[in-house]
Amino acid sequence: MERPRRLRSPLLRPLVAEVELSPKHLILPLFVKEGGEMEEVSSMPGVFRHPLSGLPRVAEEALKAGLGGVILFGVLPQEAKDPMGKGAYAEDGVVQRAIRLLKQEFPELLVVADTCLCEYTDHGHCGVVKEGPLGFYVDNDATLDLLARTALSQAQAGADVVAPSAMMDGQVKAIREALDRGGFAHVPILSYAVKYASAFYGPFREAAQSAPGFGDRSGYQMDPRAGLWDALREAALDDLEGADMLMVKPALPYLDVLSALKGRFAKPLFAYQVSGEYAMLKAAVLKGWLDERRAVLESLFALRRAGAQGILTYYALEAARWLKEA
Numbered sequence: 001m002e003r004p005r006r007l008r009s010p011l012l013r014p015l016v017a018e019v020e021l022s023p024k025h026l027i028l029p030l031f032v033k034e035g036g037e038m039e040e041v042s043s044m045p046g047v048f049r050h051p052l053s054g055l056p057r058v059a060e061e062a063l064k065a066g067l068g069g070v071i072l073f074g075v076l077p078q079e080a081k082d083p084m085g086k087g088a089y090a091e092d093g094v095v096q097r098a099i100r101l102l103k104q105e106f107p108e109l110l111v112v113a114d115t116c117l118c119e120y121t122d123h124g125h126c127g128v129v130k131e132g133p134l135g136f137y138v139d140n141d142a143t144l145d146l147l148a149r150t151a152l153s154q155a156q157a158g159a160d161v162v163a164p165s166a167m168m169d170g171q172v173k174a175i176r177e178a179l180d181r182g183g184f185a186h187v188p189i190l191s192y193a194v195k196y197a198s199a200f201y202g203p204f205r206e207a208a209q210s211a212p213g214f215g216d217r218s219g220y221q222m223d224p225r226a227g228l229w230d231a232l233r234e235a236a237l238d239d240l241e242g243a244d245m246l247m248v249k250p251a252l253p254y255l256d257v258l259s260a261l262k263g264r265f266a267k268p269l270f271a272y273q274v275s276g277e278y279a280m281l282k283a284a285v286l287k288g289w290l291d292e293r294r295a296v297l298e299s300l301f302a303l304r305r306a307g308a309q310g311i312l313t314y315y316a317l318e319a320a321r322w323l324k325e326a
């Protein structure tokens, strides 16, 4: 008789386990603001908006935990935002300052910069908003130049990787060209290639104070109902445009997509376990309904099994600690 249980003895389980997860696979997203106190994001208990002065402490923790790196998101007060998102590409922008600070103090920490405008535009959209016959829309090509400027300013500040997330067509090409022209041919692009218009981003928008003031992002982010062709097309385009790494976002609701992309491109694949995924796990844990450590690690194993080389997760530090204890 076939008995799968023979392989489930304590001595054999580790030998036949295929999925491995270690802290180096994890990237910690960090929300950075200029000054003030560290503030907890109410829909993401345990996640904070950090003032610049508080960054070194977290960076040191990330390094000690052996994480793969951190990714930075800027948080601006509403009055500092404008329609063109100037804060995204300002030389002394909050993310640019954060990168300089981190790379100066911790050169061995991988610092990724999220490249988008929505944290810096007063309307909260990821690009330049214009008015057309059907109301407001985000102008794709007018946005490309601003995204390229943003990526270049992040590279100038010392970012190890830039990660465009605006879902504008042609953004990877525009950024690659700007980096190459600017003397940053060595800086890789981690592209949010396959990014769905998802309700699971809700808590992030509270954290980054970047919820769109009107409309939603379904005019540029992908429709969750679209077939696999859309994911393949987006990934293929970013591949051709010169992305070095491809990402799927959100993660757990799109395991099928991750798994379908795996092996099709000769590039590492990443998954972003987004704010809503964190919030769901955390809320159930706080209710006493889930064992946090087991549930979180299981969700991360699932992403690795589906094909993610690296995972962006708000649980990076805790997961690293649990993995070390195991």
Ligand SMILES: [Zn+2]
Residues within 6 Å of the ligand: 116, 117, 118, 119, 125, 126, 165, 166
């Ligand atoms: Zn955006």
